[in-house]
Amino acid sequence: MLIESTSLSSLSDEEDRFSSLSTSAMLARGEVPASHKRAADSYMVIKKIYGFSVVQSRITNQERNLLTKYDFNPLEYSTIKQINEELTCLKRWAVAIDKQLRIDADNIMNIRVKELKFIMATRYAINSEEIYNGYLALEKYFEEISKY
Secondary structure, three states: OOOOOOOOOOOOOHHHHHHHHHHHHHHHHOOOOHHHHHHHHHHHHHHHHHOOOOOOOOOOHHHHHHHHHOOOOOHHHOOHHHHHHHHHHHHHHOOOOOHHHHHHHHHHHHHHHHHHHHHHHHOHHHHOOOOOOHHHHHHHHHHHHOOO
C-alpha cells in the first residue's frame, strides 16, 4: 500500500515538506535493490567529495523516450509525490521476473541520477517552481540508502 504524501503549494509550510520527504526515507527502509544502492553511492560520493562544480549534461532524447514509455515526467517537472510513487515502482521492477523490465528500471534509475546531478550542478532547483521539487525526494532517498 502506497502512503499518500502531501503536495506542496504556496499555502504549505515546512511541516508539509517534512512529511512528504519522510515518505522518501520510509521507502529506503524496505528492501532496496543493489542497483539503487550503487546509484545512490555514486551520487553521494560525487556530492560529498567532488561537489557539483562541473555541469552535467542533460538527458538525451532516447533517455527521455524511456521515461515517456513508462509515463514518467522529467525530474525537473516532477513532484515529491510523483517521485515517491516512481521509486516504489522502480524498487518492484528491479526484482521483477521480466528481464526487460529490470533493465529498464536500472536505466531509469541511472537517468534519474543524471538528472539530479544536472539540477544540482546548474542550481536549477533554485529557479524552479515550488511544486516541482521531486528532486528533493530522490536526493533524500539516496541519502538514506547510501553507505557514504
